Amino acid sequence: xxxxxxxxxxxxxxxxxxxxxxxxxxxxxxxxxxxxKTKSEPNDSGTVEGVQVVDVEKDGEEVTVTLEKTPDIKxxxxxxxxxxWGKRLKSMRLHxxxxxxxxxxxxxxxxxxxxxxxYEDRAELIFKSAVPEMMIFAAEDKxxxxxxxxxxxxxxxxxKREGFRWCKVADFEPIxxxxxxxxNTKEIGKLDLESQGDKLKITxx
Numbered sequence: 455x456x457x458x459x460x461x462x463x464x465x466x467x468x469x470x471x472x473x474x475x476x477x478x479x480x481x482x483x484x485x486x487x488x489x490x491k492t493k494s495e496p497n498d499s500g501t502v503e504g505v506q507v508v509d510v511e512k513d514g515e516e517v518t519v520t521l522e523k524t525p526d527i528k529x530x531x532x533x534x535x536x537x538x539w540g541k542r543l544k545s546m547r548l549h550x551x552x553x554x555x556x557x558x559x560x561x562x563x564x565x566x567x568x569x570x571x572x573y574e575d576r577a578e579l580i581f582k583s584a585v586p587e588m589m590i591f592a593a594e595d596k597x598x599x600x601x602x603x604x605x606x607x608x609x610x611x612x613x614k615r616e617g618f619r620w621c622k623v624a625d626f627e628p629i630x631x632x633x634x635x636x637x638n639t640k641e642i643g644k645l646d647l648e649s650q651g652d653k654l655k656i657t658x659x
Contacts, residue, residue, distance in 0.1 A: 456516050457485040460498075461619075464546060464634045470534045479521045486517045487535040495545060495572035495633055500537040503527060507535075541574070542634070544658065547642050548577040550607055550623070550635040551656050554600065554642065555579055557626030558593050565589070572633075579654040587649050594647045600624065605639040 459469055471485040481502060490512040491497035497510035502521060509520035519535070527533055552570040556579060559565045569580040605624040609631070612618035621635055622628035636642060644659040 456482070458517065459485055459487045460489045460634060464542075464636075466537075467539050467542075468534065468536045470532055473527055473529050473531050473533055476525075476527060476529055479524045481519045481521060481525070481527070481533075482516055483519070483533065483535070486519070487537060488517065488519050489542070489545075489634055490517050492632070494570060495549060496541075496574055498537045499541050500535060502535045503533045543636075544574070545572055546634045546636045547658060548572045548656065549633045550639070550642050551597075551645055551658075552577050552579055553607070553621055553623045553626075553629055553631070553635070554639060555593065555597055555645075555647070555654065555656065556629070557623050558596050558600070559585070559589070561626060562593065562596065563589050575657070577656040578650075579656065581652050581654070584651045585649060585654065590647050590649045590654065594645070597647070598644050601639045601642045601644060603640060607635050607638055609635055 459466055469485060469487040471483040473481060474484050475482040488498040488500065488507060488510045490510045500507050502519060503525055505525045506522040507519055508522050511518050549572050556567040565581060565585060567579045567581055571578045608622045610620055612620060619632055620628040621631040646657045646659055648655040
């Protein structure tokens with residue numbers, strides 16, 4: 455089974471692994487570094503043997519990396535992948551921010567988010583109905599207070615349900631999540647929140 459290195463160490467920037475399959479410009483390695491795109495967040499970018507990564511997709515248990523052009527490599531060969539660390543870190547900060555904001559709003563106001571999306575320049579938290587702006591202003595102060603300190607962000611696998619993963623931020627209730635996160639709220643940094651009806655737009659300061 456292919457090993458997903460991004461779950462073992464989300465801060466790993468480079469890794470060498472053996473090519474298991476290659477089909478044109480699509481490559482599958484034994485130990486994959488690149489996080490695949492999902493319905494709610496973008497995939498990693500970077501390079502494999504210096505060739506630009508243009509897409510990363512997961513099919514079942516395997517992640518396939520699509521390159522800009524067909525590389526000069528063969529199955530059985532070891533190759534080095536390098537991620538675009540700036541993009542990975544920004545995605546992790548935004549993803550972690552979604553969990554933090556959802557936790558604050560639920561604990562302080564009893565408002566539960568129903569979905570969250572991460573984009574390259576922002577994140578969006580979605581609710582069943584519009585959230586009053588005054589609640590957002592109050593929550594923003596609390597959230598930015600928490601990002602000033604090292605509140606732990608913990609991810610862990612469910613002991614009973616295989617393949618089921620949780621994320622817990624500070625003392626908030628854990629939320630099911632397959633994404634990548636920073637290790638503490640201080641790494642998120644300060645945030646700007648903008649109410650857009652039943653959506654909340656989040657950007658990094």
